[in-house]
Amino acid sequence: MIIYDLLSNQYEEVDYVIKTLKTAELGENQQKTLILLSTVMTWANTPAKYKQEGADEGAEEAEEEPEEADPEAGEGGEPELDANGEPIVKKKPIFYKETDYHLRVPDERYQAIKTLETLAMSSVKTQPRLTVHVLCTGIRYGLGENRLYELFKAAWLQNPRALSYQGKGDNLIPTIHIIDLARLVRRMI
DSSP states (O other), X not given: OEEEETTTSOHHHHHHHHHHHHHOOOOTTOOEEEEEEEEGGXXXXXXXXXXXXTOOTTOOOBOSSOOOOOTTSSXXXXXXXXXXXXXXXXXXXXXXXXXXXXXXXXXGGGHHHHHHHHHHHHHHHHOTTEEEEEEEEOEEEBTTBOTTHHHHHHHHTTOXXXXXXXXXXXXXXXXXXXXXXXXXXXXXX
């Protein structure tokens, strides 16, 4: 069992371990498992998939054309209108599945992590006794992970003016407490 955190380990070290596992001669009874703790930023620039018009709920096909506008989207049952007086058409996204990992487009700062993920996932083709799991976690917090400390402190002190947000503030950012991440890894083991 080998566990690597791609955000805190050296690229060369993780690359060496993956390539060693990929080329090693494992015996018949020797099963190896590699767990990589990654980040959702390897999906950051992946274009959204949208539901095809007239398709079933379970359809996986995507297209760029929007669906019909919801007539009750605006206040008072009126549809929302853009600057030209046209109804605003909202697209309904389809969520990506685990099998869509090859479609991911990372932020340029996370290209090296995506390369390591791809190398690890391709190693199972040459090494049938190797099992690879890649966990794409959100922002980690708690027990020394200080990324959200100031936001939690401001919320705890009930100082809403000090809370920062991006855009309209309706975005969802995935987060995970470090203890929950450790429990997930323990279950995988």
